Amino acid sequence: MNMETRRAKILIVDDTPANVTLLTDLLEINGYLTVQATSGHEALDQLRRATPDLVLLDVRMPEMSGYEVCTRIREQPDTALLPVIMITAFDPAQERIHGIEAGADDFLSQPINQQELLARVRSLLRVKTLHDAVKAHAGELAEWNKKLEIRLSQEAKLAEVARSLADITHEVKNLIMPVVTGTELLEAELKELFAKLPQHERENGQASQNMCKEITEMLNNASQRIQERVKEIGDCVKNLSTPPNFSSCQVTGVVESVLKTLRLVANEKRILLRTEGLGSLPPIRADERRLFNVFYNLLNNAIPEVPSGGSVTVKGSVEPDSKNIIFSVADTGRGMSSEVRESLFTNRVISRKHGGTGLGTRIVKDVVDAHGGWIKVESEEGKGTTFVFSLPFEQPRQDAINA
Ligand SMILES: Nc1ncnc2c1ncn2[C@@H]1O[C@H](COP(=O)(O)OP(=O)(O)OP(=O)(O)O)[C@@H](O)[C@H]1O
Ligand SMILES: [Mg+2]
Structure with missing residues (x-):
């Protein structure tokens, strides 16, 4: 009151x-x-x-x-x-x-003098009322400030969590692909194996066949569910990425582990995965996990576009008189329309893939940018696509990035 x-x-x-x-x-x-x-x-x-x-x-x-x-x-x-x-x-x-x-x-x-006393009392009480109001407002303002500060720090934390989630989600989505393909292959292989068995052994092995069928069905269902859920998360946290964590890194090792993960899928489609010139590259300062994502996304995008008998080649070379390594991921696939090509690396990426989020090329560009490089794409419909990007040997210090 x-x-x-x-x-x-x-x-x-x-x-x-x-x-x-x-x-x-x-x-x-x-x-x-x-x-x-x-x-x-x-x-x-x-x-x-x-x-x-x-x-x-x-x-x-x-x-x-x-x-x-x-x-x-x-x-x-x-x-x-x-x-x-x-x-x-x-x-x-x-x-x-x-x-x-x-x-x-x-x-x-x-x-x-009574009138004078009352006049002075009234006047000073008016001043007191104003002082009290100012004090109350200052208190309210301080309270709001405090609430705002808490909210801003909560929002910053939330944004960080969302960024990490975007990244992890896309990685999980990509890594579940070999599980799906592997299960399909396993299913086909087992079916063929059981079909080849002589009649009496086939009857004896009926229980194992049923169990194998049950297991592969379970794997199929579970991985399909994971894909769906992960896509939902991906849709929620689209457009976000985390800052990189730099250390000395051998690109050839990173590319080898990407090829290892995707080789089964490529072999199944009779697509050759090759590398050129990576072994002689010097180590660079990079975020190894992010680099894995870059190559994984580019190869994983290329494989479904390449017809049987085609290839995907990862090349690396040191640019003469420069501090950059130039990488390329070239495929002999269907290529892409100018509409899709121009939408790449932007917020309006067109995804032609079933279950695709359009996050892959965005993440690639974010990582290359964070490493101080550049990226471009050349593509011709019916002939193939080549992604070319640069990575400098030396990266900015982590504390400079986080500042
Ligand atoms: N090597 C390529 N050859 C032909 N088209 C490609 C190639 N790489 C990318 N694209 C096209 O660019 C689109 C966008 O690729 P991006 O990786 O951003 O998303 P996505 O692959 O569709 O979805 P996600 O990465 O979530 O699986 C793809 O849907 C595809 O149409
Ligand atoms: Mg992709």
Whole structure:
């Protein structure tokens, strides 16, 4: 409740009881609440207990003078801005100087003019109301600021989580592919194997055949579900990526592990996966896991586009007089339309793939950018596609990236 809706409370401090009674009557008749003190110590005590809105303070009091009380009022943070009117009896000019030094807001000389007293009380209470409002707003503002800070830090954390999730999701989606293909191959292989068995052995092995069928079905179902769920997550966190973690890295090793993961799928389609010139490349500072993603995405994109008998070739060479290694992933596939080609590396990627998110090439570009390289694509429908990108030997320091 503020002072506009409640009665203001005034502390009257005077060692002469007759003066206290006079001021109490005058203020209460005019609608104010009052509390009284007849010494400086009592006044300080009332300030704590009654929390008045204004103090009428007699200057001349034994033990503790009005000046001293006023100085103490100003020293306390809670009462530093509390309006104080000093009541002076002798040599008003001299007492005012002391009063101003002690922090008084206004002065009244005895004998007191009642109208003047009421006018000054009203005026100082108006100022107090404004002070109180400013204080309340400052408190609210500080509270909002605190809430905003907490929200911003929560949002930053959330964005970081979302970025990591985008990355992991795409990786899981890619890595589940060999499981799907492997299961299909296993199913076909087992079927052929059981079909080749002589009649009597086939009958004996019926239970194993059923069990194998059940297992491959279970693998198929589970991996299909994982693909669906992961695609849902991918859709939620699209367009986000995490900052890289640089260390010394041999690209040839990274490409070999990508080829190992995809070889089964490629062999099944009779597609040759080859490398050229990677063994002689110097080590570079790179995020190895991200680099795996780059090659994995490019090869994984190429394989479904290449007809049986075709190939995908990963090449690497050091650019003469430069600090870059130039890589290319070239396939002999169907190529892509200019519409698809122009949409690559942008927010409006066109995905022609069943279950595709269009995140793959975006991630590739993000990683290459984060390593300070560039990427381009050349593609001709019916002839094939080549992704070419550069990676500098030296990468920016991790702390510079995170700054
Ligand atoms: N080597 C390529 N040959 C022909 N088309 C390609 C090749 N690489 C990419 N594309 C085309 O670019 C599209 C976008 O590729 P991107 O990797 O961004 O997404 P996606 O492969 O469709 O989905 P995801 O990466 O989530 O599996 C592909 O759908 C495909 O049409
Ligand atoms: Mg892809």
